[in-house]
Amino acid sequence: MSNAREQVLQQLSVSRETTERLDAYASLLEKWNPAINLVAPSTIKDLWTRHFLDSAQVLDLAPPGETWMDIGTGGGFPGLIVAVLASEMRPELKMTCVESDQRKATFLRTAARELGLAVDIQSKRIEDLVPAQADILSARALAPLVRLLDFAEHHLAPNGRAIFLKGANHQREMQEALEKWQFQADTYPSKTDPDAVILSLGGIRRA
Template sequence: MTARDGRGAFCAEIDVSRETLDRLEFYAELLEKWNPTINLVSKATIDEIWTRHFLDSAQLCDLVTREIHHWADFGAGGGFPGLVVAVLLKERSPETKMTLVESDKRKATFLRTAVRELAVNTDVVSERIEGLTPLKADVLSARALAPLVKLCEYAERHLAPSGAALFPKGANHAEELKEALASWTFKSQEFPSKTNLNAVILKLGDIARV
């Protein structure tokens, strides 16, 4: 798939303005420039930025149906899903603040550069999640970071009381849910992924220890 094909597939699923699309195009250029040095995305998927990474991240925005003030993304890496979401929120909800948490110092440096260049309402925190003061986020996300049972621990600490956690998960999501429910209680919804027929986005709320 060419970059143009990827952009077309993205735009077919996600409604964005020309300005937002330009920001995403610039973001893609930054990723391609930095990736040989820091390995922000695998070499096998660098040519699929628009579908494998941008669309996979942007689809989370459509699952948030109420006004939010603070979104936190853990293990942000190259900015997925958090920085992509922040670019969309600049148009959709400019008052919403994004916090990207990434303990890898080099990746955090990339994220700070991208945040500055993209002019999005975003903070980058280069610390381990376990050591953070509770963030009280309205929405918390994490992509390919940890098993669901561990993500529940993070969410319980860092979500606001009425907050929601969004966790993209692969084909083994049913097993992860079963494992997590042995230690945690929560309300959950499953939404099919737009980029992988075997994947889902889990939306959890009211997370508490058993």
């Protein structure tokens, strides 16, 4: 048992069933990654902190709501991790993961099935989907903020909230976005990267 795994599980404080799901998910990622490159190979050894804990922190910041859309889910971050945790903590939550890469979407469907998660996997381009009217929209390492806000306008419910994990350039991205958009923003420090933040945005409309 790795120290990182123990530390992350201690922070998450989840049931044995959820722990088993996370372990099974880690095994699936390690098995599929050489063929599909779901995460950068150099980060597999840091899977529990770099990907699992990084994704898990968005659930704590999410407002109440029943529908959650995660865009550009890739190997499942944060959408599938949120779905695993929500099955215990917020069972009413309905998760949709959007991933246009067909191979990654196949992985997500396989993982959801093997983990026993009722997740809707959409293997289309985000802009081609019917507006979702989602209560919560999330994305991690997908696109600049100004582009993410296009997706948020398309898919968020009027009172919905967007939660974006952003790196060291978040302040510059915010300034660029404010030239085209108006929004109310809360910024939270990342638990896994001192230079990163989680942005929680509401009231999104074009300037």
